[in-house]
Amino acid sequence: MQIRPNVASAALFAGCFLITTYGIGIAGRLALPPPDVGELTDKIHTLERNDADIDTIAIGSSRMLHAFDPVLFDQAARQAGCPIHSYNLGIGGLNLIEMRYVLRRLAADHPPRLSRALFDPPNDIHIEFTNLKSQRVWVTTDPREAPLAIADILSHPDPRKYSSLARYLVAFLYHNSALGLASRYLEPAAAPPAPPRQAASLRGYEPLDPGAAPTVERVGLLRDRDNFGRTTQTLHDQAADRIGPAPIDAGQENQRIAVIRRLANFIRTLGYEPVLMSLPDTYGESITDARDLQAAFDRPGTQIPVVNFMDKADAGIIYDTASWYDWAHLTQSVATYVSTTAGQRLCRKFSADFSQAAER
Amino acid sequence: MLFVEPRFFVFFAIVFALYWSLRRNDLRKLVLLVASYIFYGAWDPRFTLLLAFSTLFDFGAGLMMEAAPSQRRRHLIIAVSVTVNLALLFTFKYFNFFADSFVTLLQAAGVAANPVTVRLILPVGISFYTFQSLSYTLDIYRGHLRARRSLLDYATFVGFFPQLVAGPIVRAYDFLPQLDGLKRFADVPVRRALILFFFGYVKKSCVSDNLAPYVDAVFSHPGDYTGLSIMTATMLYAIQIYCDFSGYTDMAIATAKLLGYDLTVNFRHPYFSTSISTFWRRWHISLSSWLRDYLYIPLGGNRGGRLAGYRNLLVTMVLGGLWHGASWNFVIWGTLHGGALILHKEYARWRPEALTDHAAYRVGAMLLTFWWVCLAWIFFRAANLPAAMELARSFVTMSGTGTLDIASWAAAVILGLGLLHAIEARGLISNALMSLRRPSFYALAGTAAGVVLAFTPAAYRPFIYFQF
Numbered sequence: 001m002q003i004r005p006n007v008a009s010a011a012l013f014a015g016c017f018l019i020t021t022y023g024i025g026i027a028g029r030l031a032l033p034p035p036d037v038g039e040l041t042d043k044i045h046t047l048e049r050n051d052a053d054i055d056t057i058a059i060g061s062s063r064m065l066h067a068f069d070p071v072l073f074d075q076a077a078r079q080a081g082c083p084i085h086s087y088n089l090g091i092g093g094l095n096l097i098e099m100r101y102v103l104r105r106l107a108a109d110h111p112p113r114l115s116r117a118l119f120d121p122p123n124d125i126h127i128e129f130t131n132l133k134s135q136r137v138w139v140t141t142d143p144r145e146a147p148l149a150i151a152d153i154l155s156h157p158d159p160r161k162y163s164s165l166a167r168y169l170v171a172f173l174y175h176n177s178a179l180g181l182a183s184r185y186l187e188p189a190a191a192p193p194a195p196p197r198q199a200a201s202l203r204g205y206e207p208l209d210p211g212a213a214p215t216v217e218r219v220g221l222l223r224d225r226d227n228f229g230r231t232t233q234t235l236h237d238q239a240a241d242r243i244g245p246a247p248i249d250a251g252q253e254n255q256r257i258a259v260i261r262r263l264a265n266f267i268r269t270l271g272y273e274p275v276l277m278s279l280p281d282t283y284g285e286s287i288t289d290a291r292d293l294q295a296a297f298d299r300p301g302t303q304i305p306v307v308n309f310m311d312k313a314d315a316g317i318i319y320d321t322a323s324w325y326d327w328a329h330l331t332q333s334v335a336t337y338v339s340t341t342a343g344q345r346l347c348r349k350f351s352a353d354f355s356q357a358a359e360r
Numbered sequence: 361m362l363f364v365e366p367r368f369f370v371f372f373a374i375v376f377a378l379y380w381s382l383r384r385n386d387l388r389k390l391v392l393l394v395a396s397y398i399f400y401g402a403w404d405p406r407f408t409l410l411l412a413f414s415t416l417f418d419f420g421a422g423l424m425m426e427a428a429p430s431q432r433r434r435h436l437i438i439a440v441s442v443t444v445n446l447a448l449l450f451t452f453k454y455f456n457f458f459a460d461s462f463v464t465l466l467q468a469a470g471v472a473a474n475p476v477t478v479r480l481i482l483p484v485g486i487s488f489y490t491f492q493s494l495s496y497t498l499d500i501y502r503g504h505l506r507a508r509r510s511l512l513d514y515a516t517f518v519g520f521f522p523q524l525v526a527g528p529i530v531r532a533y534d535f536l537p538q539l540d541g542l543k544r545f546a547d548v549p550v551r552r553a554l555i556l557f558f559f560g561y562v563k564k565s566c567v568s569d570n571l572a573p574y575v576d577a578v579f580s581h582p583g584d585y586t587g588l589s590i591m592t593a594t595m596l597y598a599i600q601i602y603c604d605f606s607g608y609t610d611m612a613i614a615t616a617k618l619l620g621y622d623l624t625v626n627f628r629h630p631y632f633s634t635s636i637s638t639f640w641r642r643w644h645i646s647l648s649s650w651l652r653d654y655l656y657i658p659l660g661g662n663r664g665g666r667l668a669g670y671r672n673l674l675v676t677m678v679l680g681g682l683w684h685g686a687s688w689n690f691v692i693w694g695t696l697h698g699g700a701l702i703l704h705k706e707y708a709r710w711r712p713e714a715l716t717d718h719a720a721y722r723v724g725a726m727l728l729t730f731w732w733v734c735l736a737w738i739f740f741r742a743a744n745l746p747a748a749m750e751l752a753r754s755f756v757t758m759s760g761t762g763t764l765d766i767a768s769w770a771a772a773v774i775l776g777l778g779l780l781h782a783i784e785a786r787g788l789i790s791n792a793l794m795s796l797r798r799p800s801f802y803a804l805a806g807t808a809a810g811v812v813l814a815f816t817p818a819a820y821r822p823f824i825y826f827q828f
Contacts, residue, residue, distance in 0.1 A: 005798070012799060013806040020810025133818050178810055180818035186570050188577055
């Protein structure tokens with residue numbers, strides 16, 4: 001067998017293939033209009049169809065989806081003197097890049113009254129290979145967003161971040177090759193989005209009722225009730241300052257704050273006022289993280305109001321075992337508390353804006 | 361594992377490197393055998409047990425038949441071999457259909473019968489390797505072939521992964537001699553094989569898989585589309601299934617070629633046929649010739665006179681239809697083709713031979729043949745008989761009940777693909793590629809591979825013929 005000419009031919013083939021596929025792939029993504037990713041944009045379409053008066057959106061992952069009731073939030077804010085009309089734009093598993101995509105798509109539609117975006121720190125970017133081919137991963141691997149995505153992955157105080165980075169790189173190579181680029185535009189037009197699964201009156205909110213048939217995640221919590229009880233007790237003690245908070249490396253936390261600041265600035269460039277709403281989860285570090293973010297932003301000069309539900313004032317309610325539907329989500333009754341309290345607290349922070357608006 | 365998946369390329373690169381690095385033929389065959397079982401087991405490891413059983417059974421039957429002291433014993437052995445092979449095929453392929461039909465029949469007769477809850481999964485490619493295995497014992501029985509003494513050789517023949525799951529159906533007398541003797545890589549027409557694989561990939565991934573969503577849309581809601589759109593969608597399906605199946609075959613032949621083996625040609629531009637008889641000499645050649653040799657001729661062929669020949673032809677075509685699955689749609693598909701073959705044979709008896717030389721006649725005959733083949737494809741593709749009847753009515757009358765249209769753009773696609781196909785039918789593209797200098801060829805191949813990736817849908821569709 002003639003080894004050298006064969007190897008040279010194989011190398012030539014591989015080189016030309018890689019240059020072509022990534023040349024076409026990246027140039028195509030930069031030049032072509034992004035296709036509509038229904039999983040991320042269906043709620044925008046629903047919002048447009050149902051309500052043109054929305055002035056505030058609450059965006060985030062499933063924590064926001066299941067914890068923010070726009071009706072109760074509006075009621076509480078109105079009673080406190082702030083007429084607000086909000087919508088829950090929470091989407092399960094939403095990460096930073098997807099959140100930016102959704103916000104960009106929302107801004108492109110120019111909702112006439114929208115002026116404010118409450119955001120929960122998005123989920124970390126951790127791609128499961130079973131979802132590798134999904135359109136959401138395609139969004140996440142946008143080459144324009146790569147530096148931010150990498151910064152976000154590395155900013156998480158989580159040992160699995162290196163695994164997340166490796167997964168992201170694999171997904172990046174997959175989705176930025178030419179694979180399917182032209183084919184995506186040859187597909188028949190997608191069917192119009194399915195009607196919303198929930199009543200329009202819920203305005204994007206999806207309550208979690210512990211009395212209803214349990215999800216797999218809830219079954220997990222019910223099985224692991226003792227362990228969960230110990231976890232919430234520890235979290236309660238941390239939030240109430242009875243024990244010290246879970247430590248986060250200072251350098252790490254600075255990266256994290258920088259990423260969230262970039263997100264807030266991005267929201268501002270779209271023309272909306274960013275409001276950070278730290279919704280609870282059951283990681284010990286999240287209490288420390290929420291406090292650090294509050295300390296960094298919720299002060300004059302930064303102009304990023306913060307509502308933090310992982311602090312002393314809420315510890316008794318939030319970290320009660322019965323308040324949780326599963327390991328990551330609050331029940332409907334606690335969502336009522338969160339939405340009402342958020343409306344009241346934010347109205348206090350917004351009161352200057354509202355009085356200025358009233359004077360105008 | 362599909363030929364168009366990245367994991368196949370990794371798999372094949374390993375097999376290729378290992379195979380050619382070995383210097384002993386028996387070790388190379390062992391590599392092929394193990395690779396074939398890994399390839400097949402990638403669908404479901406349980407399927408390999410069935411393949412192994414089929415292999416061992418027919419290997420044993422072949423040896424016993426050759427050693428049989430009497431013709432009577434040979435009869436007995438071949439009867440058992442045919443029965444067991446067909447029983448396997450019927451069990452896995454037709455059990456669900458017959459079980460459901462039996463329950464329906466009982467219920468219609470007023471007998472309380474519960475639906476059958478046991479469902480058998482159809483092992484991919486069972487129809488192909490069962491026919492291949494059957495031809496081995498039948499050829500030994502007829503004295504056309506000596507039984508193979510080496511189980512490794514026979515198992516490699518039955519399991520050879522390039523053609524295992526969707527053909528071409530290889531005859532033992534074609535393939536087994538190729539297992540003898542150490543192959544030299546220098547004799548492998550690498551460039552020809554790469555071109556063939558590339559064309560197969562383009563047909564499957566860039567043409568068939570991109571047309572499929574449009575065909576699916578029309579065939580699932582024919583009432584929404586205009587008559588012209590239904591007609592166009594049927595033609596698109598004709599292109600889809602051709603590109604899907606012949607694309608698979610091209611890739612199978614190319615893959616085998618890269619390992620030094622030659623597989624039989626399975627397609628010869630069938631849609632350019634000027635009669636249905638020619639069509640069947642150009643479409644799925646390995647199946648039609650199998651049916652001819654092991655069904656039509658044993659039934660009597662045309663030896664019993666014209667009418668008996670037609671009867672045998674019709675029986676062969678209907679059974680050929682049923683080979684695809686137990687459904688009335690396949691029966692009608694086979695009948696339409698069988699009927700057309702009979703009509704054409706009758707017509708050919710009085711047609712002036714000189715007529716066939718006229719270009720206009722040939723174009724007309726080609727269009728009519730394609731039209732008939734498309735009409736039959738409706739029964740092959742439609743989900744059920746009522747849907748097929750509705751689609752066929754719209755196809756014939758060119759009238760539909762809906763307003764959605766795909767015909768306006770699809771006509772240009774059909775003409776474009778037809779033109780490209782006609783150019784390659786004369787070998788113009790592949791010959792031009794063959795004439796390139798080595799560096800130019802590989803640079804162009806790499807660039808072309810990068811480009812076609814853009815036209816490959818991200819979600820892989822299984823090959824249509826895998827379900828058969």
